[in-house]
Amino acid sequence: MTNSDINRYKDKAFQIFGIFCTLIGLVVLAVFLIDIAIDGISRIDWDFLTSLPSRRASSAGIYTAWAGTLWILVLTAVIAFPLGVGAAVYLEEYSRKTKLANFLEINIANLAGVPSIIYGLLGLEIFVRQMRLGGSLLAGALTLSLLILPIIIVTTRESIKAVPRSVRDGSYALGASKWQTIWNQVLPASFGGILTGIILALSRAVGEAAPLIVIGALAYVPFAPTTPLDEFTVLPIQIFNWTSRPQEAFLTNAAGAIIVLLCITFLLNGIAVYLRLRQQKKVKW
């Protein structure tokens, strides 16, 4: 066997290993989705989506849960978007490479690894108690914003970094100020990447139950929220609650609610993919 034969086998072996790794993830996901679909798809109908929670599994619905989830989603996006992008622009464009900047960067990276329940405890003390927001949508959205800020900052910085030096230089050469360059060139060029990051961060926030339970999100709420200061529940809490019930029928309900939650996440991810593709077509350097 020659050297090049051995290399060819190694190449082949690594290829098979790679396919195997990819398949593991996909197969697990497929098994999970099929299992959930079998359990829950028959449960989803108009009544399920428009009914209030109930002790009877067959008449219980997820109306207030998905309404709460949508509220949380929109509020969190509104809060986290400007904060995250602002911080990223500062770190990437304005801050000098000082010790402080270094310190900030390391901490943001660390924050991304903090367990979500810790953010819940932080939110409980600051937003619920100090700011007296109570267990409201606003307190929940602020807490989740903290949770996803590090992800948004990191992805936004990456997309800003990807804007070529020549674009900035061109802008400066035409006499634009730093702010004009950022606003008219850098941000539009990196917008697709920024949006993708935000939407992926939001799809993480939408699946969180633990930090929201800590700040006082409820399980039984018989009305859909109408203002950001209303109390609320979200789909993950409803799912968690149903899976811990002794009656089998509630597990079917949980499966149904999981499908709805998955649809929301898939929809968000779909939007992210669409925006990225559209952006790629639009930006031509």
Add this chain to the structure above:
Amino acid sequence: MLNFKLTNKKLHTALLISGSLFFAACGGNTSEGENSDLTGSIQIDGSSTVYPITEAVAEEFRTEAPNVKVTVGVSGTGGGMKKFTRGDIDIVDASRAMNADEQAAAQGNDISFEQLSVAYDGLTVVVHPENDWVKDITVAELKKIWEPGAQGTITRWNQVRPEWPDQELHLYGAGVESGTYDYFTEAIVGKSHSSRGDYTASEDDNVLVQGVSTDPYALGFFGYAYYEENKGKLKAIPVNDEDDSNGTGAILPSLETVKDGSYTPLSRPLFIYVNSKAVARPEVVEFVNFYLDNAGELSQEVGYIPLPEEEYNKQKQKFQKFATGVGASANNQQ
């Protein structure tokens, strides 16, 4: 607005006093009738064990008083107590009695309250259905298995009772954060929150059901409703407290034995605690009365065991006394 509320409250109190005689006389599941002009909101939080009952009551209460917004959370008995003793919520669901620390916290925040029993739960000792050697178990044997000193030493079935097989003993039980764990250790080991640590613990009883039903050498405990729903996969063990004054021999948990108190010491009461300040609001009084009127039927529907009828009447009288005596030192009247 304030004036209106006050008069409404007085009127309500008067209604309550006259109503109490009526309740005592007939003791039926009557409520005070439609109250659609009642408004406001009631905040409840606490035990996830009690949650299904409170959820059912809140759901039914909507037909009684559709304009009252009742919300229920599930932060656990400990979490709920923290909020209750700070005055954040009106009612707390509890799967154990309030402990000394929590009482001190309530006192520190100038909060007085009343404890009301709403239903029973029978903690059920279970084994795998193919386990044919365990016919019954005594409290002393359970203690031997679960006390802290058993860790690492009591690991085989024949160490508990010599005629049982020389096989490994696998234990499943409630996680240490739950009120269920506190109650079980108090009743069996004799000291709350103290047991061996080398067992499979889960806060989710469905996980424990799964564990015991697939392990022939398992012994576990959890709420009666979880046994009831999984009867085919589990075998319940009669428990002998070696005290014949409350039923002779080993007794299986059932609707009757838990209700009449013969299934001891593992049947436990479930509670709600009501804040005295909240009782000043007519919707809260109405809700608690509605709760006690319907808890019997609804608790059974969601898998728990109702108190005897006269016990509900006692709780109602206790609450009425509390509601009318609010403002005075209404605390700690048992």
